Every structure is written in C-alpha cells, then in structure tokens.
C-alpha cells in the first residue's frame with residue numbers, strides 16, 4: 001500500500017486522548033486501577049445499561065459472554081455468516097456447535113424471517129440453539145424486537161455483537177441497553193467507532209451475568225467474601241471459584257476509552273454527514289448504496305456498496321484492485337464465515353447461505369471514518385467513477 005492511500009477506516013486521536021494515557025503512565029496503576037471501572041461506568045451509563053465489564057478485545061468479550069450463559073459441549077449457537085470470524089468462533093471455544101442464519105439482502109443483517117423458519121425446523125429436530133448472536137452489521141441494528149420475540153417463543157439467549165455499533169440507536173434507544181438481549185458486546189479496535197487500541201466491553205442488566213463475566217476475565221479469582229465458599233483466611237486471601245482467563249483491559253486502554261467516549265456522538269454525527277454525501281454523490285453510479293432502516297440510527301462503522309456487475313465491464317476483483325491501485329484503501333466486509341476453510345472442514349458448503357454469498361460477490365467497503373474530509377471523499381468518488389467507467 002502506498003503511504004498516501006486513503007484507508008477504509010482509521011482511528012481519531014487528539015491531544016486529550018494522549019494526555020489521558022500519559023496521566024496513567026505517570027500514575028500508580030498501569031492495570032487494575034480506577035480507570036477500568038470508570039470506563040465501564042461511562043459506557044454503561046451512555047448505553048442505559050446497568051453493568052459494563054471491560055476486557056482486552058471483543059473476541060474475549062464474546063467468549064466470556066457465551067460462558068456466562070452456560071454454553072457448553074452439547075449446545076448450539078447461531079449467528080450471521082456476514083460477520084468477522086470472532087462472532088462464530090466464540091461458540092467453538094466453548095465446545096459448542098456453530099450454525100448460521102442467512103442475511104436479509106436489504107440490510108445485510110441476520111434475517112428474522114429466516115431465523116423463524118430455521119427455528120421451526122430445528123424444534124422439530126430437537127436441535128434448537130442455546131444462544132443466537134445477531135451482528136449489527138456496519139453499525140445498523142438488527143430487527144431486535146422480532147429476534148427477542150422469537151427468543152421468548154423458542155427459549156434461546158441473545159448476545160448482540162455490536163462491535164460496529166457503539167453510538168448507534170435502535171427505536172430511539174442506545175444500542176447496548178440490552179432491552180432485547182441478555183448481553184451486548186462492543187469492540188474498540190482502531191478501525192471501529194471509538195478505540196482503546198485493543199479492547200472490548202460487555203453490557204448487561206443481569207447482575208448474575210455481570211458477576212460471572214467479571215470473574216471469568218480475571219482467572220475466575222475473587223476477593224469478594226460474598227463469592228467465596230468459606231471464610232477468608234486473612235488479608236492476603238483470594239479464591240479461585242471458576243476457570244477464568246486473563247482478559248483484562250489495561251489502565252492506559254481504559255483512560256483512552258474514557259477520553260474517546262467524550263467525542264462518540266460527534267464521531268457518529270460526522271459519519272452520518274459522510275453517509276448522506278456518499279448517498280447523493282453516488283446516485284447515478286452503477287452501485288447499490290447501504291439501506292438505512294427507519295428503526296435504526298446506524299453508528300455507520302462501514303459504508304459498503306454493492307457493484308451492479310451487469311452494468312459494468314469489469315469484474316468485482318478488478319474493480320477492487322483498480323481502486324487500491326489508485327490510492328483508495330477499500331476493503332471487503334465480509335467473506336462469509338461458512339466459506340472459510342476451517343468451517344468448510346466442519347461440513348459447511350458454498351451455497352449454504354446464498355444471500356451472504358451473493359452480497360460478498362459484489363460488495364466493497366469504501367472509506368468511512370471520522371477523519372475523512374469532504375475533499376478526500378470527493379477523491380474516493382472521482383476514483384470510483386473512473387474505475388467503473
């Protein structure tokens with residue numbers, strides 16, 4: 001990649017962010033200090049959720065969320081094939097089976113109709129999922145009301161993979177309030193809406209789940225007498241009551257997160273400006289721009305377009321290559337998870353989830369991030385015009 005390539009996503013770090021991290025470096029705690037609880041409270045309050053538990057990645061968050069919901073070897077999780085592999089791998093970490101529900105061709109999110117059809121069939125075969133993980137693709141909420149209704153009817157838990165969606169809303173309520181789910185997971189990787197370098201966080205309104213995830217992120221070890229099986233043996237005493245991990249977030253990361261949260265609404269508002277400009281500028285292009293549902297205020301992590309390949313004289317692959325060669329750092333979200341070799345070895349085949357595969361065959365994510373200037377955006381549009389001509 002050339003250095004003046006416009007990336008598809010990029011973090012936005014200002015002087016306040018840098019000062020916040022430096023303050024921590026000069027303080028007594030680099031880990032397990034006051035910044036992590038402050039970040040947890042900041043995010044939980046923003047989301048109108050009761051509890052926040054910060055960890056070192058969304059991948060870790062998905063893992064402990066599944067464990068907290070007692071996912072084990074005889075269980076099944078379902079998620080969207082149009083996602084990053086982590087949304088599915090968390091099930092495999094727990095020894096469970098993974099299956100997918102195809103996407104809605106308009107929203108690119110897990111399709112609630114397809115979910116219902118699959119549940120009816122699974123019930124008759126006694127193979128119902130224990131957990132369904134809807135992914136708010138590109139920052140736009142799934143049809144959570146419907147998915148929640150189905151969870152009541154068929155008895156599964158819900159983890160929202162909102163890695164793309166902090167700062168977004170569903171039915172005018174913040175994503176992460178867990179009104180229609182048990183747990184919501186966020187990612188703070190630098191390409192996402194706000195960043196802690198690496199990092200993730202779960203929100204929940206269920207005290208038992210919050211407690212369990214707090215244990216699991218730190219070795220299953222507690223210093224809380226209420227959680228111990230017998231009396232403390234002294235001031236040094238701790239107990240391991242579960243098998244946990246070291247999934248802790250550092251104080252530097254949490255301080256960066258607290259600082260980034262101050263600008264979250266501004267970041268998402270800028271993304272909306274960019275989205276509206278793209279929608280207008282691309283009107284006469286042979287592309288399908290991303291549909292915005294009336295139920296959702298998307299966090300707009302991505303701006304994925306579909307190329308109308310019957311209207312252009314180039315292949316998808318060639319268009320992608322030409323854009324990269326002309327300085328536009330496009331990407332593709334996502335290679336359907338079930339087509340990955342690891343999943344093909346488990347028996348999934350090309351053709352299993354045709355909507356996700358069809359979308360993949362035409363999709364390109366063009367640059368979308370808060371630091372994208374209108375001039376840079378015009379350059380993206382001009383280049384796309386040239387490449388598609």
Ligand SMILES: *Cc1c(COP(=O)(O)O)cnc(C)c1O
Pocket residue numbers: 056057058059060083084086087135161163164186187188189198199200
């Ligand atoms: C980025 C992402 C993840 C993983 O996030 P990390 O913080 O990098 O572990 C999981 N799911 C989705 C949908 C993502 O986009």
